[in-house]
Structures are given as structure tokens and as C-alpha cells.
Amino acid sequence: QVQLQESGPGLVKPSQTLSLTCTVSGGPISSGRYYWSWIRQPAGKGLEWIGQIYISGGTNYNPSLKSRVSMSVETSKNQFSLKLTSVTAADTAVYYCVGEEIGFDPWGQGTLVTVSS
């Protein structure tokens, strides 16, 4: 059973870059079964899809974030990553890494990233 775990700094200063990594266990990230996505959720609010990456390296990003987002996959480490540049307080949220086959499943537990000086 595939499981996901996010890691990265919990505090990022405004204007800096948010960097998160998702480690996949229970199966190879290169299986081709899943698109690998990032979704975020501000406290007490709804879900926002950030984007997705496939094992081929192909990506789709939310246009609302496209100018600041990049995703990558490192198959040797069974990981995929998110970078979000020029962060502001509005980027404070719980960030989830997620596998997508039909619908989003499985999910990581989520990691809270706070943007503050």
C-alpha cells in the first residue's frame, strides 16, 4: 500500500522560497500508476490544487500559482518535490502531497507551513 510523507521547513520568511519533499513508500514512484500532486489548505478553509507531475516529468500547474511553482521527481530517492517562490502570508497553509489515479488517494498527513518573519 502506497504511503506518502511530507517534509520540509515549517516556517518560511516572506519573499523566500517554500520547498517541500514528499517521500513515497510501499511502491516505486516510477510505476506510472499515479500522477503526483500537491494540494494545500489554509487553516479553517477549503482545498486548493497546486499542481501535478507525472513520472515522465510532465507537469500541470494551477494558473493562479503557475508563475511561482515548480515540481520535480527524483526516482532514485522515490521522492517528488514542490517549490513555491516569493511567498507571502497568503501561502500559509497545510500542504499535502497526494497520489492521483482516479481521484486523490493516497494522501500524506500534511505539513503546516507558516510564512512569517
Add this chain to the structure above:
Amino acid sequence: DIVMSQSPDSLAVSLGERATINCKSSQSILNSSNNKNNLAWYQQKPGQPPKLLIYWASTRESGVPDRFSGSGSGTDFTLTISSLQAEDVAVYYCHQYYTTPQTFGQGTEVEIK
């Protein structure tokens, strides 16, 4: 972007009674290539990630109790909990995966009356 609108924002239902949540998309999410609606439902409990309940608008995920059912087509969809249990208290989200950016409804909070 496809806007997903859920109603109501919250509802209180007695234990054992039916709970109905509606989701409307701003355009059809019926996939003509397979005649399936690209619509999923999730349950989120406090402090937990969302859990996939239903996909293709009406296909229950493995392990999901059969009191959860999904219906609808085109732009109008419904999640029904046929007999509310205490463990069903949660926020429920609909999600369209018809096109990018993938979008979610704002969520419906279900509580016990």
C-alpha cells in the same frame, strides 16, 4: 476554471437520518470518452487529510460503507449518507477532475442534531 458550488454550507442531522449534500459545477464534467462524470467526493475529519469516498460520481471507494452513495450527472451531483452515524461528523468536499485546474467545492460541514 470550473467552479464547484456546494449546498448547504452546513447541516445538522439526527443519528440514523439521511444527510444530503449537493454539488453543482459551472460547466458539464461529463467525460464523453467514457460517458463518466469526473466527480469525486471526500470526507475530512479534524486534523486529518481528506479521504476519498466516491469517484466517477457514483463509484464507492473500496472499504467505504454502503450508507455513502453518490449520484448525478452533467453539472448536478449529490452525496447521500443514508443513515448518519456519529463517525460521519466531518466536512465533505466535491472535486472535479475533468480539467485543470482541478477544483473543489467549498465544503459542507455535517454535524449531529
